[in-house]
Amino acid sequence: MGSSDYLMEWINHQLFHQLFRPAATAAPAAPVKKGISPLAWVGIGCGGLVVIAIIVMVVGGIWATKKAKELGVDFQNNPERSAAEMVVNLSPDLEKVSTDEEAGTMTIRKKDGQVVTLTYEDISEGKFTDTPAVDSGAETPAEE
Numbered sequence: 413m414g415s416s417d418y419l420m421e422w423i424n425h426q427l428f429h430q431l432f433r434p435a436a437t438a439a440p441a442a443p444v445k446k447g448i449s450p451l452a453w454v455g456i457g458c459g460g461l462v463v464i465a466i467i468v469m470v471v472g473g474i475w476a477t478k479k480a481k482e483l484g485v486d487f488q489n490n491p492e493r494s495a496a497e498m499v500v501n502l503s504p505d506l507e508k509v510s511t512d513e514e515a516g517t518m519t520i521r522k523k524d525g526q527v528v529t530l531t532y533e534d535i536s537e538g539k540f541t542d543t544p545a546v547d548s549g550a551e552t553p554a555e556e
Contacts, residue, residue: 492516495536 448456487494493511496518500506505523512518519529530539 490532492532492536493518496530496532499535499538 483494493513493516497508497511500508500518500520507521509519509521509527516532517529518532518535519527520535521527
């Protein structure tokens with residue numbers, strides 16, 4: 413066997429092994445991260461809810477403070493009227509129809525539909541009489 417045969421056999425051997433040898437077992441490549449993890453999204457969502465809750469509480473606190481100041485001024489200016497309006501507003505059986513500042517009276521509608529005019533003092537003390545409201549254009553029945 414000559415040197416050229418030896419060289420050809422070596423080349424064939426090298427080509428065979430390059431073409432048909434099993435692929436080298438390299439460590440699998442780490443998966444490429446895409447975007448933000450689900451845990452991060454949960455954290456962002458919870459943080460967003462906390463921020464919204466804080467904003468709502470601040471705005472609600474400012475509104476409540478403003479309303480409390482308004483009620484305080486109203487109560488200082490006319491405490492009987494303020495107390496009467498509070499009683500009517502908090503009672504589910506009563507509805508304010510109108511007020512007369514000069515006379516110091518309020519016309520209210522009861523749950524049964526009866527309309528009565530009472531003084532601020534009577535309302536604030538809870539004295540709801542059955543005195544019907546006085547309509548300027550309506551006739552009131554005479555008592556016998």
